[in-house]
Amino acid sequence: MFPTCLGPAPSPALVRTVVVSYGDGHHDAPRGDALRIDTRSLRNPPSDPAVRERMLHSTGLEPDVRAYVRATAGFERVVGRGLERALGLLALPDRRFRVDVHVVCGGGRHRSVAVAEELADRLRDADVGVETEHRHIDRPILSAEAGGLLTDHELAALRLFARGRRQVEIAEALRIRPETVGRLLHRARTVLRARTLAHAVALGGESGLLERPRG
DSSP: OOOOOOOOOOOOOOEEEEEEEEEGGGTOOOOSSOEEEEOTTSOOGGGOTTTHHHHTTOOTTSHHHHHHHHTSTTHHHHHHHHHHHHHHHHTOTTOOSOOOEEEEESSSSSHHHHHHHHHHHHHHHTTOEEEEEETTTTSOOOHHHHGGGSOHHHHHHHHHHHTTOOHHHHHHHHTSOHHHHHHHHHHHHHHTTOSSHHHHHHHHHHHTTTTSOOO
């Protein structure tokens, strides 16, 4: 009986597409030539009061967020159009370079991530080697998202605290009791998922939450 001759292990599919998600609000878009898919027409989980508290700090990598975005009107059109354009370019006979795709939303955590993952899955189903990169998935939540969970008084108290005002001074400025200031700051810290008030101020500064008054 002759020994079985095994060939070399199959190598991973050649990467022909890199799908990158990002948030336009961070002003740090990926560079290079790429197809661009704009997901900002889709429903954003943090903008929906029914799921905002639960999904604000989640990402499009999590099944419930991805299912939410997938169920949004227009999702199939956005993904299908991107898939069609990518496959069309990849099929060109003289194509020598990768066909990269840049997927944008506001903050780079929910819609763009979910769409990028869906597109990558469909490209793999078409035997295209794909990698995904989520450029802003770990960035601080932007004020447009986090600010929707903070009241005007909570934002005002946190802004005054960031300017070095003491609790008594904040109470005087807002015409409320000092103990109320404590509750406002505690809730702001909780919503921002900050370890301390100083951490909340740092997160608010990074995201722009403390710089742009709500109007």
